[in-house]
Amino acid sequence: MSAVPSHLLICSCEKTMPLDAAAIGRGCGGTITQANQLCGLELDRFKAALSDGAPVTVACTQEAPLFREVAENSPQAELTFVNIRETGGWSKDAAAAGPKAAALIAAAQEDMPPISLVTLESSGVALVYGRDEVAIEAAQRLADRLDITVLLSRPGDVIPRRSNEFPVLKGTIRNASGHLGAFELAIDDYALPAPSSRAKLVFGSSRNGATSTCDLILDLTGGAPLFPAHELRPGYLRADPRDRAAVERAIAEAGGMVGTFDKPRFVQFEAALCAHSRSGITGCTRCLDLCPTGAIAPNGNAVAIDANVCAGCGACASVCPTGAASYSLPGADALMRRLRTLLQTFHKAGGSNAVVLFHDGEHGDDIIDALARFGTGLPANVLPVRVNEVTQLGPENIAAVFAYGGSGVAMLTRAKPKHDISGLRRAVEMSDAIVTALGFGAGLVRILETDDPDQLRSLLDAAPAGIATQKPAGFVPRGAKRGVLETTFRELHLAAPAPVDIVPLQPGAPFGGVKLDVEGCTLCHACVTACPTHALSDNPDRAMLRFTESLCVQCGLCQSTCPEDVITLEPRLDFKAWNAPLTVLKEEEPFHCIACNKPFGTKSSIDKVLAKLGERHWMFQGANAKRLDVIKMCADCRVEAVVNESFDPHAAPQPRPPVMTTEDYLRARDASKGDPLDS
Numbered sequence: 001m002s003a004v005p006s007h008l009l010i011c012s013c014e015k016t017m018p019l020d021a022a023a024i025g026r027g028c029g030g031t032i033t034q035a036n037q038l039c040g041l042e043l044d045r046f047k048a049a050l051s052d053g054a055p056v057t058v059a060c061t062q063e064a065p066l067f068r069e070v071a072e073n074s075p076q077a078e079l080t081f082v083n084i085r086e087t088g089g090w091s092k093d094a095a096a097a098g099p100k101a102a103a104l105i106a107a108a109q110e111d112m113p114p115i116s117l118v119t120l121e122s123s124g125v126a127l128v129y130g131r132d133e134v135a136i137e138a139a140q141r142l143a144d145r146l147d148i149t150v151l152l153s154r155p156g157d158v159i160p161r162r163s164n165e166f167p168v169l170k171g172t173i174r175n176a177s178g179h180l181g182a183f184e185l186a187i188d189d190y191a192l193p194a195p196s197s198r199a200k201l202v203f204g205s206s207r208n209g210a211t212s213t214c215d216l217i218l219d220l221t222g223g224a225p226l227f228p229a230h231e232l233r234p235g236y237l238r239a240d241p242r243d244r245a246a247v248e249r250a251i252a253e254a255g256g257m258v259g260t261f262d263k264p265r266f267v268q269f270e271a272a273l274c275a276h277s278r279s280g281i282t283g284c285t286r287c288l289d290l291c292p293t294g295a296i297a298p299n300g301n302a303v304a305i306d307a308n309v310c311a312g313c314g315a316c317a318s319v320c321p322t323g324a325a326s327y328s329l330p331g332a333d334a335l336m337r338r339l340r341t342l343l344q345t346f347h348k349a350g351g352s353n354a355v356v357l358f359h360d361g362e363h364g365d366d367i368i369d370a371l372a373r374f375g376t377g378l379p380a381n382v383l384p385v386r387v388n389e390v391t392q393l394g395p396e397n398i399a400a401v402f403a404y405g406g407s408g409v410a411m412l413t414r415a416k417p418k419h420d421i422s423g424l425r426r427a428v429e430m431s432d433a434i435v436t437a438l439g440f441g442a443g444l445v446r447i448l449e450t451d452d453p454d455q456l457r458s459l460l461d462a463a464p465a466g467i468a469t470q471k472p473a474g475f476v477p478r479g480a481k482r483g484v485l486e487t488t489f490r491e492l493h494l495a496a497p498a499p500v501d502i503v504p505l506q507p508g509a510p511f512g513g514v515k516l517d518v519e520g521c522t523l524c525h526a527c528v529t530a531c532p533t534h535a536l537s538d539n540p541d542r543a544m545l546r547f548t549e550s551l552c553v554q555c556g557l558c559q560s561t562c563p564e565d566v567i568t569l570e571p572r573l574d575f576k577a578w579n580a581p582l583t584v585l586k587e588e589e590p591f592h593c594i595a596c597n598k599p600f601g602t603k604s605s606i607d608k609v610l611a612k613l614g615e616r617h618w619m620f621q622g623a624n625a626k627r628l629d630v631i632k633m634c635a636d637c638r639v640e641a642v643v644n645e646s647f648d649p650h651a652a653p654q655p656r657p658p659v660m661t662t663e664d665y666l667r668a669r670d671a672s673k674g675d676p677l678d679s
Helices: 021-028 043-051 064-073 085-089 099-108 135-140 244-255 286-290 315-319 332-348 365-373 395-403 422-437 452-463 480-496 526-530 557-561 603-616 621-634 636-644 660-672
Strands: 006-010 031-035 056-058 079-081 117-122 125-128 147-152 168-177 181-189 210-214 216-219 236-238 260-263 265-271 296-299 302-305 323-329 357-358 381-385 409-415 445-449 502-505 512-516 535-539 542-547 568-575 583-588 591-593 597-603
Touching: 006 021, 006 043, 006 099, 021 031, 021 099, 021 332, 021 502, 031 043, 043 056, 043 064, 043 323, 056 064, 064 079, 064 332, 085 099, 085 125, 099 332, 099 381, 125 210, 135 244, 168 381, 265 302, 286 296, 286 302, 286 315, 286 422, 315 323, 315 422, 332 357, 332 381, 332 395, 332 480, 357 365, 365 381, 365 452, 395 409, 395 422, 395 480, 409 422, 409 452, 422 445, 445 452, 480 603, 512 542, 512 583, 526 535, 526 557, 557 568, 591 603, 597 603, 603 621, 621 636
Parallel strands: 006 031, 006 056, 056 079, 125 147, 125 216, 147 168, 216 236, 357 381, 357 409, 409 445
Antiparallel strands: 117 260, 168 181, 181 210, 265 323, 296 302, 502 568, 512 568, 535 542, 542 583, 591 597
């Protein structure tokens, strides 16, 4: 948000909605200019605001192009546009929507970080993949714009063309990978047609394992798509050849896929924070389980995210427990700063019982607009917040709403969601369990799956009333995602109407503790080596295993790595443990070397080794019992003692058994059965 107060212009849109200037003033402050037709008769008021030199916020998005055109002569002007008409002014509750308008205006003034871009380049090398003349006809229409090759999979009788402007081949794509500008194909049953083909294309002998590359693929086979979530793969177009309208749309789109294209880098990834695996043992697979496009793949101890393939659903960032994957449209801290401003301004302006409605732009804007124009509009206490995809939302975003004073959260999706929302469902279920346990109320976090504006209003009206905190948090979120998450949950606990120290959670939750069978633990510290977040740690000065619960992400690597099988996970949210110092899970006195008194190992582990060797191995029994002293020495003293003693390791008390061949074993077996001739 700019340090200079903004000049705010609000308009009643020709008196079609009431303006509560007093509430807006309480929430936003600064200079406010009110109008009834700011885009027409009162346009001079906008021009006058430009001359002030201060940032200008206009509470209208419909006429933003006009205002930008007028402001071309004032290039230094900072312009912000915000919609308070469809989101609140056009509603049966418009008279009470003043605090909402103030909140939306203030939130819009929050600075959002710039978007990082990924560049895709296409030279227009296109593969038209089909079965018959439909593919060839599409190729002919694209041949003047693209470098075309046609590949026919298991074709029937195809009439040869009079002129071969582009190659027509036979083959079936066995495997495909890549994206716009960089597709790689593995093709079986590959063959070329004979030039002498007369009534139909006659193909020569085929072979498997052919490879090819192209910039884009137009799939008109009508078969199974080549990619998961194929509609989200840039450069891959697919249409049912029986649907002429769909084929026409695909041809039109393919014709424009030449040149340089920019797409957002939806997810930022830090491999060092990833808890996927250690030493070949798999831990966290949350992102791999949810990615719809196959953009995520294992990569050593971490995973790798292909930004060229990523479609931006944000599910990986939503479920990533360490913050290795974080969404960048906007980042977790930027979105939460906007939530902070939204809710603080709403309450400052006199609002109560705030419910935050998260929605995307493609679907959410349309349904909210339709509800305002043809229905009863949004309730006055419902604050819409547009995000790129609702599936990007994680538990930290939901918790922040309640910590900042909200009393409900809703996520609006299509009746048939664009992306898989199973990850979002888990976040909603876990978050609702937490806020319920903390006394905010039950059923306050919901997913609204609807395409019907009136049904949206009914669902919002039917929402249970929550209990807003009487001591809302005021923290400013900064930094990486996991740190923001930890801060948010601590603040949520402080703001809770009825706080409890421990909230049990379902398996798979990103919070929890570990249970240790202390008797079975040998303090080998294999778990410490495996822990990616340093939740488990040792003490270089003592034989000790320590645990920091706020750092544990329940990846399970400690449990899988432990050679004694004495660690189990306990999913929970333990606020007391989060705020406590390091917990010592096990501590032992070190064993001191009998030669130099240097501490090494632990007394229990040395005693176990001594007991096992003294009971079972001839080298440490009877007259050799004194040799157990080398076990009681540190590594340096042990080497010196073994070198200086005159002990023959081959002098076993009994002779070694002779070496036996396969024939010896067979002879002994036959002898044990008896000779059949003797009977």
